[in-house]
Amino acid sequence: MKSLQAEVTESDEAEAIRPLPWYPDNLAWHSNFSRMQLRKNQALERFHEFLKLENEIGNITRQEAVSMVPPLFLDVHPNHYVLDMCAAPGSKTFQLLEIIHQSSKPGSLPDGLVVANDLDVQRCNLLIHQTKRMCTANLIVTNHEAQHFPGCRAHTNLFNASAAGSEVKPHNTQLTFDRVLCDVPCSGDGTLRKAPDIWRKWNSGMGNGLHGLQVQIGMRGASLLKVGGRMVYSTCSMNPVENEAVVAELLRKSGGSLELIDVSNELPQLVRRPGLKKWRVLDRGVWLASYKEIIEGRQSVAIPSMFPSGRGRKNQADNNDNSELGGNHLDGSIGSSVDVSEPTVDPEDGFDEVCEFPIERCMRIVPHDQNSGAFFIAVLRKIAPLPATFEKQTSKSANDRSRCKLPQTIADGENVDVDAAVGMDESPTEAGIISNNQGESSSADKPACELPIQDNKDAEGLNTNAGDLEAKLVDNEVDEKAAIKIYSEESKQPDDGEVDPKKSAAKRKLQIQGKWKGVDPVVLFKDETVIDSIKTFYGIDESFPLVGQLVTRNSDTNHVKRIYYISKSVKDVLELNFSVGQQLKITSIGLKMFERQSSREGSSAPCSFRISSEGLPVILPYITKQILTISPVDFKHLLQYKSIKYSDFVDSAFGEKASNLMLGCCVIVLGTGTNTSSDVIKVDSSTIAIGCWKGRASLSVMVTAIDCQELLERLSNRLENNL
Numbered sequence: 001m002k003s004l005q006a007e008v009t010e011s012d013e014a015e016a017i018r019p020l021p022w023y024p025d026n027l028a029w030h031s032n033f034s035r036m037q038l039r040k041n042q043a044l045e046r047f048h049e050f051l052k053l054e055n056e057i058g059n060i061t062r063q064e065a066v067s068m069v070p071p072l073f074l075d076v077h078p079n080h081y082v083l084d085m086c087a088a089p090g091s092k093t094f095q096l097l098e099i100i101h102q103s104s105k106p107g108s109l110p111d112g113l114v115v116a117n118d119l120d121v122q123r124c125n126l127l128i129h130q131t132k133r134m135c136t137a138n139l140i141v142t143n144h145e146a147q148h149f150p151g152c153r154a155h156t157n158l159f160n161a162s163a164a165g166s167e168v169k170p171h172n173t174q175l176t177f178d179r180v181l182c183d184v185p186c187s188g189d190g191t192l193r194k195a196p197d198i199w200r201k202w203n204s205g206m207g208n209g210l211h212g213l214q215v216q217i218g219m220r221g222a223s224l225l226k227v228g229g230r231m232v233y234s235t236c237s238m239n240p241v242e243n244e245a246v247v248a249e250l251l252r253k254s255g256g257s258l259e260l261i262d263v264s265n266e267l268p269q270l271v272r273r274p275g276l277k278k279w280r281v282l283d284r285g286v287w288l289a290s291y292k293e294i295i296e297g298r299q300s301v302a303i304p305s306m307f308p309s310g311r312g313r314k315n316q317a318d319n320n321d322n323s324e325l326g327g328n329h330l331d332g333s334i335g336s337s338v339d340v341s342e343p344t345v346d347p348e349d350g351f352d353e354v355c356e357f358p359i360e361r362c363m364r365i366v367p368h369d370q371n372s373g374a375f376f377i378a379v380l381r382k383i384a385p386l387p388a389t390f391e392k393q394t395s396k397s398a399n400d401r402s403r404c405k406l407p408q409t410i411a412d413g414e415n416v417d418v419d420a421a422v423g424m425d426e427s428p429t430e431a432g433i434i435s436n437n438q439g440e441s442s443s444a445d446k447p448a449c450e451l452p453i454q455d456n457k458d459a460e461g462l463n464t465n466a467g468d469l470e471a472k473l474v475d476n477e478v479d480e481k482a483a484i485k486i487y488s489e490e491s492k493q494p495d496d497g498e499v500d501p502k503k504s505a506a507k508r509k510l511q512i513q514g515k516w517k518g519v520d521p522v523v524l525f526k527d528e529t530v531i532d533s534i535k536t537f538y539g540i541d542e543s544f545p546l547v548g549q550l551v552t553r554n555s556d557t558n559h560v561k562r563i564y565y566i567s568k569s570v571k572d573v574l575e576l577n578f579s580v581g582q583q584l585k586i587t588s589i590g591l592k593m594f595e596r597q598s599s600r601e602g603s604s605a606p607c608s609f610r611i612s613s614e615g616l617p618v619i620l621p622y623i624t625k626q627i628l629t630i631s632p633v634d635f636k637h638l639l640q641y642k643s644i645k646y647s648d649f650v651d652s653a654f655g656e657k658a659s660n661l662m663l664g665c666c667v668i669v670l671g672t673g674t675n676t677s678s679d680v681i682k683v684d685s686s687t688i689a690i691g692c693w694k695g696r697a698s699l700s701v702m703v704t705a706i707d708c709q710e711l712l713e714r715l716s717n718r719l720e721n722n723l
C-alpha cells in the first residue's frame, strides 16, 4: 500500500491505509485519501472501484472512524437484545449487527436482535437499504420518536390471550433491552473538519434547543434498558450542553439507578479526554455561569439542567414545571429545578458551578489527538430499576403515542403498572416536545396534549439532523437521494405480483385500516400448502424452523410475492407486539427468503417460489434437493455468460445432472476440483453458492450483475491462491 500512496503524493512517508489501532481484531482501517483524490486520481481508480464494490456487497462499510466508537463501548454479545434509538442512516446499526452475527455458523442465527429506530421515515428507508447488505433475519426497523418509543408491555391478563394466533409467554411480556444506543441528534460541531459549512451555520441556540430532547431520549432509553444492561449516549458535538449536561441530568433523574461507568481500561489505544466538570451556557451571546444569571424571559430557553449543578433558583421552582424545555421537571420530585440549595462552587474561580457526578468518566475525542472527527461518548449501566416517577414519565409519553384500543379493565389491580399497561390511556401530562418531526408523524401519532414548544428563535436553522453530518454518507459514498429513491420504488412495488389497479385499491384500503397508516402490515405467513411445496421442492431439512418464522407484508396471503424469514428472537418480539395491539410501527423486518416466480416458465414450475440471494446463506445447509456443485471453470463461465446450455458445460456430467433437475429454481455450489458434480455438498463459512434457474434448455444465474462481478473477483482470487 505504500506504493499506492507514493503514486498519489510522490512521497511514501505516510501509509495509504493503516489499521485503526484501537479497533478490535484489525477490522477497521483508515485511509488518508480524500474523496476527491479517490474520485479524480487515476492511480487510485482500481482501489476506488474495489471500495465501491465491496461496500455495495456489504463486505466493507465506509465510515468516519470515530463514529465507530460508540457501538464498541456497548459491549454487545450475540444473544443481546439491542435498541439503536436514533439509527439512520445506519452505520452503527450495521456494526451492531456485525457483532451480533460475528460467531454465527452457516445456517444458524444468533439469539439476539437489533431494533433500529429513527424518527425520519426517509432516513429509515436509507437505513433499510444500508442494512440489507447484512442479510440478517435479526433486525427490526421501526419509525418512532425515540423519546416515545413504545414499551410494548403486555397486561398480565393477556398472557393467555391469543394474538394473531400466537400465545404470549409470561416471560415475554415487555420489550426491554440488554443494550441501548442513544446516538442522538445534535448540533454536529464535531464534524467541522469535513463539513466546514457548520462553521457558518452553527450557533449556541442549536445545542440549547436540542438539550431537552436529548435528555428525553436518554431517559426513554434508560427505562427500556434491563437492570444490569449498558447504555451508550453519544453525539458528534463538543458542546457540553448536549453532552455532560445531558448525562448529568440522566444521573440526577435516575436517582442512583444509573451509573456512569469508568471505561478507561476499555479500548486503551483510543486517545480520549475526560468529560468536563464545569462549563458555562451561552444564551444570546451572554455566557451564563449558573441558572441564577438568566435574564428575565429567557428561563424557558436556558434551563437548570443545562448547567453543571443542574439547579434552578427558588422563585422559579414552581414555574419551571410547566415551562421548561423538554419537560424534564414534570413531577417536581426529582430533578434540578426544585432544588433550591446553593450550587457547588469552584473556589478557584469563585462562581463557576462544578458538576457533582464523576462526569470526567465521559469521553471526549478531539480531532487533533488522532487525526479524526470529534465525538462525545458516555457509558452508563442500569444498576437498579428506575424511580417510579422516571419510569412513569417515559412510559406515559410512550403510551400516549401508541394508544391501542384494548379494554381498560385490570382485573388483578395490584402490582400492575397501570400507566404502562397496554391501552391504559392516561391523560398525557408530558411537557413540551421539541417539534422536530420531519417524518410522517401523522396526527394519529401526535400526543393528545402538547405543551408549549420551546422558544427556538435562537436556534434558527436548527437541524436536528445536523448531528448526523458525520454519518451523512460523506464517507459512505452512497448517494442518499438515489438510495432513498431506489428503496422507495422497490417498496412501492406491490407485494402481490403484477399491478392490478383493483387489487392495489383493495390493498390501500387494507393498509389504511391498519394501525399504522401507510405502513404495510406485518403478517405471519402460515399457508401450509405453499410452505409444504417449498419444503418438498428444495428438500428442506426438518431441523430448519420454517413454521412461525415466515412473515409477509401483505394481508392478502393468496397473492404474496415475497416471504421473509425472521429469527426466533424477532418472532418473540413480533408476537409480543401483536399481543399489545401492534404498538411498534415496523417499517422493515426479516430477511427476504422466498420470492414468487412471475415469468411464464416460472409459473409452470412445480414450486412457484424461488430462494432469494439474501436468504440463501441461511437456508443453504438445509437444502437437500435442487442443489449441485460445479467446477470452478464452469462456475466462471456461468457468471460470465449468465446462461449456459446443458450440453455446453465443460464438465458434461454436471451438464447432465443439471438438465435432470426439476424445472425451477436451483442452487449451484462452487466446488474445488475439476469434476465436482458430486452428491456430497459440504457447507461452511467459505462456501460460495448462488441461485440459478433450471430452464428447459439451459441453466441461468439469478444474481445481480454486481454480485456476479464480485463473485468473479473472489473466484479469481481463489484460483490464484489455489484455495
Ligand SMILES: C[S@@+](CC[C@H](N)C(=O)[O-])C[C@H]1O[C@@H](n2cnc3c(N)ncnc32)[C@H](O)[C@@H]1O
Residues within 6 Å of the ligand: 067, 085, 086, 087, 088, 089, 090, 091, 092, 093, 117, 118, 119, 120, 123, 144, 145, 146, 147, 183, 184, 185, 186, 213, 436, 464, 465, 467, 468, 471
Ligand atoms: C446522529 S444521527 C444518527 C446516526 C446513526 N446512529 C448512524 O450511526 O448512522 C441522528 C438521527 O436521529 C434522528 N432523529 C432526530 N430526532 C429524533 C427523534 N426524536 N427520535 C428518533 N430519531 C430522531 C435523525 O433522523 C437522525 O437520523
